[in-house]
Amino acid sequence: MTRSSSFDPPERLLMGPGPSNVHPRVYAALSAPVVGHLDPVFLTVMEESKDLLRTAFQTRNELTIAISGTGSSGMEACFVNSLEPGDRALVCINGVFGMRMREVASRCGATVDVVEAEWGTAIPAEAVAEALSKADYKVVAIVHAETSTGVLQPLAEISRLVHDHGALFLVDTVTSLGGVDLDVDGLAIDLCYSGTQKCLGCPPGLSPVTFSPMAMERLAARKTPVQSWYLDISLIAQYWGESRVYHHTAPISMNYALREALLLVAEEGLEARWRRHRQNQEALIRGLQALGLSLVVDAAIRLPPLTTVRIPDNVDDAAVRQTLLQRFGIEIGGGLGAFKGKAWRIGLMGATSTERNVTTLLASLEVALRMQGYAGGGAVEAAISG
Amino acid sequence: MTRSSSFDPPERLLMGPGPSNVHPRVYAALSAPVVGHLDPVFLTVMEESKDLLRTAFQTRNELTIAISGTGSSGMEACFVNSLEPGDRALVCINGVFGMRMREVASRCGATVDVVEAEWGTAIPAEAVAEALSKADYKVVAIVHAETSTGVLQPLAEISRLVHDHGALFLVDTVTSLGGVDLDVDGLAIDLCYSGTQKCLGCPPGLSPVTFSPMAMERLAARKTPVQSWYLDISLIAQYWGESRVYHHTAPISMNYALREALLLVAEEGLEARWRRHRQNQEALIRGLQALGLSLVVDAAIRLPPLTTVRIPDNVDDAAVRQTLLQRFGIEIGGGLGAFKGKAWRIGLMGATSTERNVTTLLASLEVALRMQGYAGGGAVEAAISG
Numbered sequence: 001m002t003r004s005s006s007f008d009p010p011e012r013l014l015m016g017p018g019p020s021n022v023h024p025r026v027y028a029a030l031s032a033p034v035v036g037h038l039d040p041v042f043l044t045v046m047e048e049s050k051d052l053l054r055t056a057f058q059t060r061n062e063l064t065i066a067i068s069g070t071g072s073s074g075m076e077a078c079f080v081n082s083l084e085p086g087d088r089a090l091v092c093i094n095g096v097f098g099m100r101m102r103e104v105a106s107r108c109g110a111t112v113d114v115v116e117a118e119w120g121t122a123i124p125a126e127a128v129a130e131a132l133s134k135a136d137y138k139v140v141a142i143v144h145a146e147t148s149t150g151v152l153q154p155l156a157e158i159s160r161l162v163h164d165h166g167a168l169f170l171v172d173t174v175t176s177l178g179g180v181d182l183d184v185d186g187l188a189i190d191l192c193y194s195g196t197q198k199c200l201g202c203p204p205g206l207s208p209v210t211f212s213p214m215a216m217e218r219l220a221a222r223k224t225p226v227q228s229w230y231l232d233i234s235l236i237a238q239y240w241g242e243s244r245v246y247h248h249t250a251p252i253s254m255n256y257a258l259r260e261a262l263l264l265v266a267e268e269g270l271e272a273r274w275r276r277h278r279q280n281q282e283a284l285i286r287g288l289q290a291l292g293l294s295l296v297v298d299a300a301i302r303l304p305p306l307t308t309v310r311i312p313d314n315v316d317d318a319a320v321r322q323t324l325l326q327r328f329g330i331e332i333g334g335g336l337g338a339f340k341g342k343a344w345r346i347g348l349m350g351a352t353s354t355e356r357n358v359t360t361l362l363a364s365l366e367v368a369l370r371m372q373g374y375a376g377g378g379a380v381e382a383a384i385s386g
Numbered sequence: 387m388t389r390s391s392s393f394d395p396p397e398r399l400l401m402g403p404g405p406s407n408v409h410p411r412v413y414a415a416l417s418a419p420v421v422g423h424l425d426p427v428f429l430t431v432m433e434e435s436k437d438l439l440r441t442a443f444q445t446r447n448e449l450t451i452a453i454s455g456t457g458s459s460g461m462e463a464c465f466v467n468s469l470e471p472g473d474r475a476l477v478c479i480n481g482v483f484g485m486r487m488r489e490v491a492s493r494c495g496a497t498v499d500v501v502e503a504e505w506g507t508a509i510p511a512e513a514v515a516e517a518l519s520k521a522d523y524k525v526v527a528i529v530h531a532e533t534s535t536g537v538l539q540p541l542a543e544i545s546r547l548v549h550d551h552g553a554l555f556l557v558d559t560v561t562s563l564g565g566v567d568l569d570v571d572g573l574a575i576d577l578c579y580s581g582t583q584k585c586l587g588c589p590p591g592l593s594p595v596t597f598s599p600m601a602m603e604r605l606a607a608r609k610t611p612v613q614s615w616y617l618d619i620s621l622i623a624q625y626w627g628e629s630r631v632y633h634h635t636a637p638i639s640m641n642y643a644l645r646e647a648l649l650l651v652a653e654e655g656l657e658a659r660w661r662r663h664r665q666n667q668e669a670l671i672r673g674l675q676a677l678g679l680s681l682v683v684d685a686a687i688r689l690p691p692l693t694t695v696r697i698p699d700n701v702d703d704a705a706v707r708q709t710l711l712q713r714f715g716i717e718i719g720g721g722l723g724a725f726k727g728k729a730w731r732i733g734l735m736g737a738t739s740t741e742r743n744v745t746t747l748l749a750s751l752e753v754a755l756r757m758q759g760y761a762g763g764g765a766v767e768a769a770i771s772g
Contacts (some may be wrong), residue, residue, distance in 0.1 A: 007646060009427050011419045031417040033397045034589050036717045038451050041395050068591070069455040069616065072634040104615045129640060146544060170428050171409060197635060203420050205454070205591060205637030227613050230455065230462045246722070248458040249583060251403060251591030254640065260393060263438045331422045333462045335634070 012325075015361055016333035017147045017306060018175070019197035019204050020349035022257075026202055029260035036217045037250045044127050045259050052262035053208050055199075056177055056270070057192065059184035063211040063233065065240045066258055067193070067272070068251050070176045074207025076104050077231040078170050079139075079372040082191055082215060082235030084224050085109030087138040090131055090167070091157035092116075092123040092158075097172050100143045108227065109139075118150045119338045120296045120308070125157040137167045139191075145176035147198075148307035148336040148347065150297045152180060168215055174198060177208065178265050178347055179277045179305035190215040193297040196254075199277065199305050201350025202261035209233075213238060216365075261350075274365050277304040280353045282384040284346065290382030292367070296343050305349040308335075310342065315372045317341050323368040330364055358383050399738070400710075401747055402719035403533045404691060405562070405583035405590050406735035408643075412588055415646035416639050423636045431645050432636075438648035439594050442563055442586075442656070443578065445570035445600040448485025449597040449619065451626045452644055453579070454637050457560045460579030462490050463617040464556050465525075468577055468601060470610050471495030473524040476553070478502075478509040478519055478544075482534035483558050487527045494613065496524075505724045506682045508533045511543040523553045523579075531562035533584075534722040536683045536694035537733065538566060545573050554601055560584060564598060564651050564693035565663045565735055576601040582640075585663065585691050587736025588647035591640040593725070595619075631676065640706045647736075663690040664765035666739045669769040670732065678756070682729050691735040692722075696728065701758045703727050709754040716750055744769050 014021050022030075035041045045063075051063045067074045067189045079101070083089055087110045094117040107114045113135060115127045123142060132140070140162040144153050155171065162169040168190040175183045179199030184192055190212040196205035211219070211233060219226075219234060226232040230248065238245040265273060281304040285295065288309050296308035311317050317334060321344070324330040334344035348358065361377035369376060394540035400407045400464035418431045420677075421427045432451075439450045453460045457687030465487070469475055474497045476733065477488045492498045499521065501513045508529060518526070526548040530539050541557065546605040548555040554576040570578055576598040578640040597605070597619060604618060612618040616634065651659060667690045674695050682694035697703050703720060707730070710716040719731035734744065756764060 007415050007642065009418050009421050009642070011429075012421050016421060016422055018635060019422065022420050025424070027417040029393050031413040032393060032395050034400065034408050034583075035395050036400060036402055036405065036588070037396050038712070039398065039717065045395075068419040070458060070634045072454060073459075073616045076614065100615070107611055107615055109614050113476065147555060197420075197638075203637065204637040205640055225493055227493050228462065229486070229493055231461045248456045249404060249581070249590040250687060251456060251589065251640070253589040253643075254591055254637070256393065256395070257639075262538065325425070331425065332586070 013330040013357060013360065015347050015352060015357065016062065017330045017347050018195065018349060020201055020347060020352040023201055023261070023264055024201055026257050026260045026266065027214040032256050032258040034252045035251060038244060042252060045255055047112045048066065049255060049262060050240065052259065052266055053210070056262060056265050058186065059210050061154045061184070061210045061212055063216055065209060065236065065256060067207040067209050067231065068248060069195065069207055070204050071128055071195030071207050072100070074209045075172060076228065077102060077209055077233060078191040078193050079108050080226050080228045080231055081105045081167060081219050081233045082139050082168050083108040084222060085261045087268045088113065088135055088265045089139045089141065090115065090137045092128065092142040094121060094123055094149065094151060094318045095119055095143065095146035096142045097146060097234060101172065105141065114226065116349045120151060121154050121279050123149055123158070125161060128158050129161050132161055132165045137165060139168045139170050140373065141170040143172040144182065145173065145180065145303050145305070147175045147306060148339065151301050151302045154301070156351045159189065163188055168218060175303065175305055178272055178273060180303065184210055188235050194257055196261065200261045200265065201219055202257050205251060206258050265327055277348060277353050280348045280355060280358055281307055283355060283358045283386050284348060286386055287358065287379035287383035291366065291376040305353070307345060307346045308339065308343045311344060312374055315369060315374050320368045321373060323371060328364040330361055375379040388578045398716055399716040399743060399746065401733050401738060401743065402579065402717045403731045403733050405736040406587055406733055406736060408589055409587055409647065409650055409737045410644050411650065412646045416643040418502055418642050423632060425435050428638060431641055433644045434537065435641060435648060436626065438645065438652055439465050439596070442648060443570045444572065445596050446569065447570065447596045447598055449602055449623055450500070451595060451622065453593040453595050453617065455593055456590050457579065457581030457593050458486070459617065460595045461487060462559060462614065463595055463619060464577040464579050465490045465494050466612050466614045466617055467496040467619045468554055468556065469496040470608055474499065474521055475525045475527065476501065476523045478514065478528040480507060480509055480535065481505055481528045481529065481532035483532060487558065491603065506537060508537055508539050508687045511547060514544050515547050523551060527556040529549055529558040529702055530568065531559065531566065531689050531691070533561045533692060534725065536689045536692045537687050538689040540687070541573050543544045546703050550573055550743065552606060554614060559660060561691055562709045563690065564659060566660055566689065570596055577670050582647065585648045585735045586651065588643050591637060592644050609765065640745060663734060663739050666734045666741060666744055667693055668770050669709060669744045670734060671768035672772055673765035675743065676764045677752065677762040691733060691739070693732045694725065694729045695732060697730060698760055701755065701760050704752045706758060709757060710750055714750040716747055739766060
């Protein structure tokens with residue numbers, strides 16, 4: 001095999017479902033000198049990160065840390081710590097990540113029931129209420145921002161139902177943290193996981209999680225050990241807490257990067273950041289609509305960091321994405337699951353969410369569509385007219 | 387909380403049990419532009435990494451990849467994929483990582499028996515033979531390089547016993563891969579995990595693993611799903627294989643870094659690399675012995691990348707390490723478990739293993755010991771006299 005010893009990956013414009021582009025300050029932090037995982041310098045990084053994560057999650061939860069794996073490891077951490085064999089869980093499914101939650105929960109030995117809604121729509125609170133009336137659930141899980149569909153799930157009413165039921169409320173916030181309002185304490189979310197490579201603008205590799213005091217109480221009252229040693233929050237909490245008991249060697253460089261990404265979030269301010277994500281999506285949508293393209297998700301539940309757009313008839317999905325990637329160096333996402341070949345996923349997350357990136361994509365997309373015989377124009381003009 | 391917005395961690399000399407120092411080329415790779423996890427550029431990185439990992443592991447195993455978590459996640463991946471509830475496993479324990487393997491195996495629902503040996507000694511093959519005569523085991527697990535004691539475990543005879551028994555041979559090679567001879571195919575190891583932050587000289591965050599064809603066959607024949615979705619090798623193999631089925635978003639930057647670290651290993655050559663680790667340990671030992679310090683482990687089973695040395699009477703463990711860290715910027719490791727307060731662990735791993743680092747440490751250690759009233763000198767001269 002030929003190896004390129006001089007490694008020089010291209011500078012992509014990452015406008016898919018993640019990873020998103022990384023801020024230069026985050027790259028610099030990533031390659032800062034590694035110190036030991038019990039070095040006072042690193043312990044300070046951990047303390048600062050916990051504090052900054054609490055700001056981003058809008059929570060006062062003591063247990064607010066980064067799991068040493070990607071977003072899916074955070075998902076697994078939430079389920080293995082909250083479910084025991086024989087428990088009953090209710091999982092809401094309206095896309096790929098709800099399906100994944102069902103799979104992860106069932107591997108914990110739980111009985112899993114589901115509430116389903118059509119892909120591209122939100123889960124209706126009434127459907128959750130009905131399910132809750134039929135059985136006794138330990139955990140109810142839902143996706144805040146479905147990366148496979150671009151739906152932003154309303155949570156307030158469902159949270160009320162779940163807590164009236166006495167269950168723990170478990171929420172996937174992989175594509176919402178740092179990009180849209182996510183009020184963990186206000187919404188009484190008990191277990192919540194996210195990823196670093198979406199709206200935080202950090203490379204993939206860590207999963208921020210936060211557990212409410214109630215989640216920690218239930219964890220302490222378990223009858224069986226958590227099936228994953230690596231993701232056992234009681235053990236991990238000892239390393240991230242004052243006793244600093246060695247559990248595993250933390251990914252030092254990735255934690256440097258996350259801290260820097262979170263500092264950028266704090267410096268920008270949460271509301272300004274959400275507004276930026278919203279405004280740039282609005283510009284993108286004006287451009288897409290000028291091109292005559294239609295959106296998958298209704299305006300009321302549209303996820304600002306990720307826009308799903310229908311692929312027009314007679315346009316070759318792969319060829320368009322190939323042109324964008326190979327000719328213009330722009331990555332957008334293909335459809336997943338039910339949307340495979342039917343929709344594109346355009347991400348405007350973290351550092352990627354700028355007006356210039358919107359106009360760059362629209363201009364390139366016009367060219368790529370024209371190569372497919374699809375006539376349309378004026379996208380950039382429409383985008384900047386807002 | 388005060389946050390340092392200009393992040394500038396010190397340049398430590400990392401001579402503990404890991405992480406070790408990172409080569410400038412690896413830092414550069416770490417901060418190279420992120421691309422998507424299905425980008426052709428990244429797929430090439432994955433292919434090159436598999437190939438380079440096979441070289442480092444000395445194996446032809448098709449399933450040779452990096453798990454998206456630290457070394458402990460690789461440990462868990464090996465156990466959850468090879469054990470089902472009700473299976474019987476035999477775990478050899480002569481230090482912290484054997485203890486951890488027992489814990490992880492038992493959380494898989496397996497019945498776990500153990501063979502124990504005193505900390506600082508190796509597991510005798512006879513003890514394994516005796517245990518195997520008493521029950522039927524699915525998996526036998528042992529640590530090649532015990533990071534808590536500095537013992538290099540002889541494996542050939544035990545491997546023969548395990549295979550005669552019909553069990554899978556599972557080996558922890560966290561502190562041996564890239565630092566000492568590790569012949570996965572020659573030793574017929576079936577399941578093997580390592581870490582990036584030891585002798586590969588990469589930051590922590592990934593776990594190289596390799597599974598033999600027999601391990602893959604047994605995996606395919608399981609009756610129950612692997613309890614961890616995140617670590618399910620059948621699913622992960624589809625992403626790392628030709629079908630590229632999405633599983634989780636790979637840690638792009640860490641994989642860049644690992645590929646670069648593995649290229650450095652290949653360029654140096656395995657035998658030259660093992661020799662370097664051995665020779666620098668010999669220099670270190672000459673220096674430590676000149677200081678009158680005694681070693682924990684017998685010469686025949688001493689692990690070249692990690693030397694355990696007894697803390698002299700009337701010397702304050704923490705004070706010496708504090709002086710080394712705060713005054714000289716050198717990290718060495720304290721004792722773990724049975725060796726807490728009794729031994730130091732001095733790592734010469736990967737890029738850290740140089741003669742200059744040996745002499746730098748010895749000179750600094752002399753000063754730190756003298757501050758504790760411990761008289762001794764001539765360490766550097768002894769080290770370079772080899």
